[in-house]
């Protein structure tokens with residue numbers, strides 16, 4: 001079906017969306033949902049804009065849908081929340097194919113399935129956009145009352161931990177932007193996958209919620225996100241560069257392009273790993289949470305009463321610059 005939104009109009013598009021398995025409850029002005037007793041509701045919203053967050057040149061509509069869900073679920077994971085619902089607001093050019101819109105929803109479903117999440121898109125809106133596509137997602141989750149993991153709870157002397165590996169997503173984007181070919185670059189697929197279809201740490205976030213003193217997801221880049229956490233908690237940090245977890249694929253590509261892999265790990269954004277602090281007494285509990293959810297977990301430093309510092313590979317101690325992605329600059 002090569003029909004565009006201009007051909008079918010708003011209401012036939014909404015009818016087609018309402019048919020999808022991943023969507024439920026379209027028909028009223030609002031979605032109604034009763035939270036279970038003894039829980040707080042946590043909410044987050046994030047918009048993906050064409051040519052800012054995604055480029056049709058190198059990703060398909062399913063990828064866009066996947067990522068739109070994943071980035072929001074990652075924010076819920078950072079609070080230790082259980083996701084309960086998603087709302088989708090789409091702004092779409094009239095020339096967009098109906099099948100492209102449905103593929104975005106397919107991507108959302110694929111992401112939810114990969115996480116074994118039995119939640120639905122319970123509401124949304126479509127509007128016409130003159131030029132570019134925009135996808136705005138609101139995600140809703142729950143945590144036991146008062147139990148959300150915040151950025152502000154770290155104390156000096158806590159360990160700093162991070163899940164997974166860092167820098168993969170930024171290297172994946174680098175490969176795409178430079179049009180480097182899959183055939184020529186071992187590890188291309190793994191890195192590009194991490195950029196286009198990241199996996200939010202929902203299960204680990206829930207398991208770690210009552211153990212950590214503070215938590216944040218790594219979306220802007222490690223050094224920037226450590227900065228956010230430290231500012232909110234009123235602590236400093238001492239990071240050991242040699243401890244930063246990096247993948248073999250990232251190491252190989254970084255070596256070939258002559259930019260240290262640690263630099264990618266420190267400043268590359270969009271890994272959607274979780275960064276957290278915990279009292280040293282809780283180290284084993286945290287390791288168990290990682291093990292039970294099949295998550296790689298690495299201690300990379302400690303919080304301090306001082307400034308943000310990093311011990312470089314050569315032993316030099318420097319100020320940790322909070323370099324990260326910024327909009328509007």
Ligand SMILES: [Mg+2]
Nearest residue numbers: 075078217219
């Ligand atoms: Mg976040």
